[in-house]
Amino acid sequence: MRTEPKLTRLDRVFARLDREPERPAHIDVPKMSRHRIVLLAATLAFYGAIVWAVIITSWLVRLDWQVMFFRPYQQWSEIHWFVDYYVVLGQRGPTAVMVAAWLGWRSWRQHTLRPLLALGVSLLLLNITVGAAKYGMGRLGPHYATVIGSNEMWRGGDIFPSGHTANAVVTWGILAYMASTPRARRWLSAVSAVTSLGVGMATVYLGTHWLSDVLLGWAAGLLILLALPWFEPLIARSEARIFDLRDRLRARRSRTASAAVPVGAPHVVVTPLPADRDDVAAGSHRAPVYLAPGPHTARSERTPISPTGSRRPPHAERHPRGSASSARPLTGG
Numbered sequence: 001m002r003t004e005p006k007l008t009r010l011d012r013v014f015a016r017l018d019r020e021p022e023r024p025a026h027i028d029v030p031k032m033s034r035h036r037i038v039l040l041a042a043t044l045a046f047y048g049a050i051v052w053a054v055i056i057t058s059w060l061v062r063l064d065w066q067v068m069f070f071r072p073y074q075q076w077s078e079i080h081w082f083v084d085y086y087v088v089l090g091q092r093g094p095t096a097v098m099v100a101a102w103l104g105w106r107s108w109r110q111h112t113l114r115p116l117l118a119l120g121v122s123l124l125l126l127n128i129t130v131g132a133a134k135y136g137m138g139r140l141g142p143h144y145a146t147v148i149g150s151n152e153m154w155r156g157g158d159i160f161p162s163g164h165t166a167n168a169v170v171t172w173g174i175l176a177y178m179a180s181t182p183r184a185r186r187w188l189s190a191v192s193a194v195t196s197l198g199v200g201m202a203t204v205y206l207g208t209h210w211l212s213d214v215l216l217g218w219a220a221g222l223l224i225l226l227a228l229p230w231f232e233p234l235i236a237r238s239e240a241r242i243f244d245l246r247d248r249l250r251a252r253r254s255r256t257a258s259a260a261v262p263v264g265a266p267h268v269v270v271t272p273l274p275a276d277r278d279d280v281a282a283g284s285h286r287a288p289v290y291l292a293p294g295p296h297t298a299r300s301e302r303t304p305i306s307p308t309g310s311r312r313p314p315h316a317e318r319h320p321r322g323s324a325s326s327a328r329p330l331t332g333g
Contacts, residue, residue, distance in 0.1 A: 030177060030185075032229040040226040047219040054139075054160070054212050057151045064210040065149060068142045072205045083202045090164030090199035095171040096123065103178065113242060115178050117235045118228065122170050122177075125224045125231075130166045133220065134158040142207050162209045162217030165200035169221025172196060177225055196221065 030036070053060040073080055088094055096119075103115035139160035140152040153160075172195050176188030200214030209217075 029232060030229045031232075036226055036229065040223065043219055043222050043226060047216065047223065050212060050216045050219065051137075054151050054216075055153060057149070060212050061151045062149065064142075064212055067204060067211050068145075068207065071207070073207060076205075083205050087164065087199060087202040087206065089172075089195060090168040090203070092163075092167050095167065099171045099174060102175070106178065113239045114235055117238055118178060119171075119174055121231050121235060122174050122224055122228060125227075126166060126170050126221070129224065130161060130163055130217070130220050133161055133216075134163065139210075139213075141213075142210060159209060160213050160216060161220050162200055162203055162213040164203050164209070165196055165214050165217030166221035166224075168196035168199040169193075169218055170224050173221065173225045177228060 050060070073083075100116065100119060103119050106115045107113055135158055137160050138154045138157050140146070140155050140157035141159040144157065145152050146155075169192065172192035173189065176185050176192050179185040179188050196218060197214075200209070200218060203209040204211055204214055
């Protein structure tokens with residue numbers, strides 16, 4: 001008796017991934033080109049300029065206070081309901097779930113774990129860099145500001161840079177990063193940039209962030225996307241280790257299943273029992289009734305026989321075709 005191992009849902013997923021072990025040829029993996037390095041350096045300089053302008057309480061801080069006193073949520077109160085919903089596009093939980101679902105489908109179709117691993121690496125970098133900057137500079141938000149005209153730095157806050165804006169840049173920008181063609185990447189990059197800036201301006205409208213928070217958050221998210229090609233070798237190694245671990249677990253499971261069935265176990269062959277003991281003594285095996293042994297007879301002369309018996313009731317008056325039959329009584333005059 002042979003037993004087949006029962007596949008789990010995870011085994012079926014990996015079996016789907018194994019159908020095409022090589023990444024499709026049309027998938028373009030971004031590389032750390034000279035153009036990308038220039039953009040990274042420019043964004044890093046912009047990041048440092050924003051931080052320096054806030055630290056020295058420059059014109060940017062004065063602009064922050066002017067926007068706060070303008071109170072956009074009171075000036076345009078009719079769009080408050082829309083902004084409350086739109087700002088959700090920058091929250092970590094909902095956006096991560098939506099983007100992970102899409103990239104999971106991409107992983108299924110492309111037979112690779114790279115989209116999900118790239119999303120995980122980008123979110124990890126986002127938590128480390130933006131979280132460290134928030135708690136390191138400790139800036140208070142507009143609703144908690146104490147001194148008019150102050151930069152409100154190093155006072156125990158966690159508002160600088162804007163986490164909503166940085167999260168929107170990374171989560172929606174990763175879709176552009178994982179695009180299959182350069183043209184799709186350009187279009188998705190523009191859409192993600194507009195979406196993330198809209199999320200940042202929504203936080204300014206609601207009064208939860210300074211304008212400089214939004215600018216720094218946008219730069220922080222862009223730095224992560226621009227630096228992501230440096231982590232492609234790590235993503236590739238992680239994918240290879242995951243598949244290697246899968247192979248070892250599968251081999252261990254197959255060894256366990258083979259150990260459960262002893263090698264060389266006799267196969268049990270079930271044969272039909274003879275009809276009576278006389279046949280056993282004679283050494284012959286009587287064929288089952290439904291095989292209809294004997295000389296060939298006409299179809300009209302045979303009674304349909306099934307393993308459970310005849311399905312046609314016996315008729316004493318029935319005669320085979322072609323045989324002489326008794327004379328029928330004549331009717332009529």
